[in-house]
Amino acid sequence: MKGAGRREEDVSSELTKGRTEGCRATDTAFDHPAVEEEARWLAAIVESSDDAIVGMSLDGFIVSWNKGAERTYGYLADEVVGKPVTILIPPDRHNEEPAILERIRRGERVDHYETVRQRKDGRLVDISLTVSPVKNAGGTIIGASKIARDISERKRNEAQIAMLVREAEHRSKNVLATVQATIYLSHADTPDGLKRVIAGRIQALANVHRLFVETRWTGAKLHNLIAQELSPYRLEGDGRMRLVGPDLMIEPNEAQAIAVVVHELATNAAKYGALSVPDGRLEVEWSQAANGQLTLHWTELNGPAVNPPTRQGFGTSVMESMVAARKGEIHFAWHSQGLSCEITMPGVSTRF
Amino acid sequence: MTALHDGLIASPGPAGAFNRQLRVYQMSVSLVLIVEDEPLVRMLAVSFLEEAGFATLWVGSADEAVALLETRNDIRVVFADVHLPGSMDGLRLAHVIRNRWPPIELVLTSGQAKVRNEDLPERGLFIGKPYVKAELVGMMQSLVK
Numbered sequence: 001m002k003g004a005g006r007r008e009e010d011v012s013s014e015l016t017k018g019r020t021e022g023c024r025a026t027d028t029a030f031d032h033p034a035v036e037e038e039a040r041w042l043a044a045i046v047e048s049s050d051d052a053i054v055g056m057s058l059d060g061f062i063v064s065w066n067k068g069a070e071r072t073y074g075y076l077a078d079e080v081v082g083k084p085v086t087i088l089i090p091p092d093r094h095n096e097e098p099a100i101l102e103r104i105r106r107g108e109r110v111d112h113y114e115t116v117r118q119r120k121d122g123r124l125v126d127i128s129l130t131v132s133p134v135k136n137a138g139g140t141i142i143g144a145s146k147i148a149r150d151i152s153e154r155k156r157n158e159a160q161i162a163m164l165v166r167e168a169e170h171r172s173k174n175v176l177a178t179v180q181a182t183i184y185l186s187h188a189d190t191p192d193g194l195k196r197v198i199a200g201r202i203q204a205l206a207n208v209h210r211l212f213v214e215t216r217w218t219g220a221k222l223h224n225l226i227a228q229e230l231s232p233y234r235l236e237g238d239g240r241m242r243l244v245g246p247d248l249m250i251e252p253n254e255a256q257a258i259a260v261v262v263h264e265l266a267t268n269a270a271k272y273g274a275l276s277v278p279d280g281r282l283e284v285e286w287s288q289a290a291n292g293q294l295t296l297h298w299t300e301l302n303g304p305a306v307n308p309p310t311r312q313g314f315g316t317s318v319m320e321s322m323v324a325a326r327k328g329e330i331h332f333a334w335h336s337q338g339l340s341c342e343i344t345m346p347g348v349s350t351r352f
Numbered sequence: 353m354t355a356l357h358d359g360l361i362a363s364p365g366p367a368g369a370f371n372r373q374l375r376v377y378q379m380s381v382s383l384v385l386i387v388e389d390e391p392l393v394r395m396l397a398v399s400f401l402e403e404a405g406f407a408t409l410w411v412g413s414a415d416e417a418v419a420l421l422e423t424r425n426d427i428r429v430v431f432a433d434v435h436l437p438g439s440m441d442g443l444r445l446a447h448v449i450r451n452r453w454p455p456i457e458l459v460l461t462s463g464q465a466k467v468r469n470e471d472l473p474e475r476g477l478f479i480g481k482p483y484v485k486a487e488l489v490g491m492m493q494s495l496v497k
Contacts, residue, residue, distance in 0.1 A: 166464065170435070173463030174390065177482040181396035257391070318395065325391040325412050 052127075052148040055134070060085050060101060063143060072127070072150050074120035085146070090118045104133045104144045114151065126155040178205060185314045197267075197314075204229060204263035208256050220255040222248045226284055229262040233275045240279075245286035248294075254348050257322040258296070261330070264315040265298050265341060274303030274338040294328075294348040300338025308334050382496040386410040387417045387432035387442065388461075393481070397431065397488070404489040414440035414448075421453060428496055434462035446473045457495040459488075 046053050052072035055064035062085050065077040073080075073088055080087065086097055093116065100110055110131040116124050127148040133141045182201045188194035207228045211220035226243055227234075234241060250258065262284075266275070274280030280303040286296040300306075309316060316332075323330040328345035384401050388394040389412045398408050409427070411417050415438045421427060430449055432442040440448070446458045450473035458476040460467060467478050477491055 170463040173481045174393070177396070177463065178390065178392045180482040181392040184396055185392075185399060253389075260392075318392065321391040321395050325389065325394070 049147075050149075052146075052150070054085070054146040054148070056085050056144045056146055058101065058105060058141065058143055060097060069148075072119075072125060072148060073117065079120075088117045090116055090124060100131055101144075104131060105141065107133050107141060109133070117148065125150055126152045175205070175209075185318070187313060200267055201260075201263065204259055205256070208259035211255070212252055215249070217252060219249045219251045220259075222250050222255075222258070222286060225250070225255055225259050226262050229259060229266050230282075230284075233266060233270050240275075240281045242281070242283045243285075244283070245296075246288065248286070248288060250294075251349050254294070254326055254345060257326050257328075257345075258343075260322050261319045261343060262298075264319050265339070268315060269300055269303070269339065272304070273306060274300035277303060280304075280338065288348065292347040292349065294343075294345045296343045298339070298341040298343075300340065303338030305336045306334045306339055308332070381405060381407045382428040382492075383407045383409065383426050384429045384431055384492065385417060385420065385427045387412075387414060387430060387436065387445065389413065389433065389435075389437055393433075400485045400488055401431075401492065404485075404492070406492060412436075413438040414442065414445035417445055418448065421449065421456075427453075427456060429457040429459060429492060431459045431461070431492075434460055434464065434467060443467065443471055446476050450474060450476070459491060459495070 047066050049066060049068045050071075052069035053064075053066045054062055054069050057063055062080050062083055065075070065081055070076055086094060089097060096115060100113075103110055110129065113129045113131070115127060115129055117127050119125055128151050129149075130147045132145050132147075134143045134145055136142050179202055182205070183198055186194060186197045186201065188197050208220060208225060211225055211228070212218075214220075222245065223243060230241055230243075269275040269280075269282060274282050281301040283299045283301065284296065285299075286294065288294050319330055323343055323345065326345050327347075328343060330341065330343045333340040384406050386394055386397045386401075386408055388397060388410065394410050394412075398410060401408050409420065411420055414432070414436050417430065417432065418440075421430075430446070432445055434442040436442050436445070442460050442462070446460055449456050449458060458473060459479060460472065460476060461479050461481055461483065463481045466480065472478060477495070479488060479491060
């Protein structure tokens with residue numbers, strides 16, 4: 001441990017007095033090789049500690065400085081031994097030190113005090129500080145040991161956790177608001193019908209969320225997203241649905257809009273359209289233009305003849321609203337074999 | 353809210369114009385601009401407010417809201433989500449509106465527990481998501497009374 005050799009000239013008279021008395025009291029003990037060995041052991045332990053261990057006189061001057069202190073604060077022992085410990089303290093915290101010294105003089109310990117110190121390069125470092133009085137053989141307090149643990153990483157983790165908690169709260173509240181909207185805006189002729197409609201729509205939202213989770217919320221594959229919404233109507237080895245299009249990863253906002261639209265189209269087809277009859281077929285094709293515009297065609301074939309709805313229900317308005325929110329367009333055509341629908345969305349960001 | 357309107361009418365400058373506008377408002381339906389990027393939530397807000405007798409317009413971003421406000425003077429309340437895509441979030445939008453169009457009332461909403469009061473513009477109100485119809489409608493009615 002550097003600094004020990006300079007103690008006598010640098011430290012306060014109080015400490016010098018303490019050291020001298022200490023030496024005198026243990027004179028014979030230090031001559032003993034076993035005790036000397038033990039002292040070396042202890043010094044090596046201090047030196048190899050990852051924590052910054054600093055010896056301080058009662059008037060606030062640094063008397064020893066280990067390797068951990070060099071790493072934590074950026075100063076070499078030679079640069080700081082004999083200097084006031086306040087060089088480590090940022091200007092707005094200078095009032096901390098007199099209070100700590102006062103407690104040490106009373107023989108008290110300061111345990112795991114979380115504070116901030118300033119490195120040689122000016123950067124601030126979060127530390128957990130434990131300060132204990134150091135006594136000589138006669139029991140007189142002659143200084144303090146200050147052990148500081150760098151807790152910057154823990155602080156960063158804590159800040160990140162707090163951020164994630166806020167984000168989770170925000171997301172879950174938004175999901176609840178979406179569910180609330182779905183419940184409020186859904187209509188059906190019977191209570192059971194209403195339950196089914198709402199449950200299906202909430203399931204569609206849950207499905208797309210599951211796809212987001214799989215990609216750590218970066219998006220969802222368009223093919224998977226459509227296949228998932230159609231899966232309730234798909235039988236084993238079912239050849240009546242055809243999904244054709246490039247492998248596109250769609251960002252969450254667009255993906256959610258498409259999932260909701262496909263869910264509405266699918267439930268409508270199962271109730272009134274091509275998926276309501278055994279011979280009905282469905283083709284979903286999509287493509288992306290060079291400028292990012294996504295076009296999706298939904299074509300029902302061999303289904304019963306369909307007519308435009310007489311009133312605008314949740315299904316139509318949610319589809320239009322979802323697509324309009326992404327600056328896109330949706331067009332419906334009702335013909336003799338079932339519904340056709342074309343959706344275009346400009347500037348869809350996709351990743352492969 | 354009476355005191356608030358008195359204050360505005362008594363203030364110099366646009367008072368005359370505002371008085372005329374106020375009379376129009378009192379005779380017709382109050383128009384609320386909804387700024388919300390989540391379509392389902394926006395549809396819900398439209399339903400809640402229209403069922404309560406308000407007229408609504410909606411946009412999905414703060415930039416669109418500013419562009420719209422520049423073209424019309426009949427918007428009475430702006431109801432904005434705090435989290436919005438684009439160059440401005442809902443809080444910044446609210447401050448811009450408070451400075452450029454002082455008579456417009458402001459209501460902010462968010463999934464975050466609470467926006468700090470000191471972050472809200474003067475006379476700005478906050479309602480957390482998800483909100484119930486009676487709370488939102490009551491808040492709007494108190495602002496346009």
